[in-house]
Amino acid sequence: MNKAHVTEHLRFALEEQLNTAKIAAKTAHDTATHEESIAETQYDTLGLEAAYLAQGHADRVNECYKEIQLFEAIYNDAVTGTIAVSSLVCLEDDAGTQKWFYLGPAAGGLTVDIKGTTIQVLTSGAPLGQQLLGKQVDDEVSLTLGDVKHSYDVVKVL
Known part of the structure; x- marks a missing residue:
């Protein structure tokens, strides 16, 4: 097994997660701001629910960026023979x-x-x-x- 090959696959997988999260956030934002999401009565909560969903997806996008930064910081750590983060x-x-x-x-x-x-x-x-x-x-x-x-x-x- 080649560690450099594994780290490249991890980079691609993390980028794929980020792209998926961005698409979900954009879709949720579009739904929350669409004219059909405007409440017609006080009991109509579709727009509010869509806004909460959009916020959750936006938080996930931020989390994906943080994960990518954390991984980038350790990809080139030296192998010591003792298991540590990046092993x-x-x-x-x-x-x-x-x-x-x-x-x-x-x-x-x-x-x-x-x-x-x-x-x-x-x-x-x-x-x-x-x-x-x-x-x-x-x-x-x-x-x-x-x-x-x-x-x-x-x-x-x-």
Whole structure:
């Protein structure tokens, strides 16, 4: 796995999220300001609801810009062998199944697919992200989801 290739995919995915958020914000704004959204009675709340929706989408656009800035600040961080924010990590479970994670500063849950391999962004606030911080190759992490305990070995840190 090539970390530079992963960061390029993350850049594209974050830009795609931003563009989607911009389109949603524009659509919501147009709906909120359209003449059909003007209240005809005191009980007609379509315009008000559309305005709230437009504000929410505008907030999401701002959040996307902040996420992009946070990622840009860490893309070129040096690899130290110890897992930190900006590390690309491969974990292997007891069955030998490998999972790839990028420890990011934001955008937890974002996934990118590179040649059939899915890489998921984790933040240090996520339970697995918290456990990974400071680990190195051959360390073990475990996570309990519901009543099921999952154990993983750290296979690679890039």
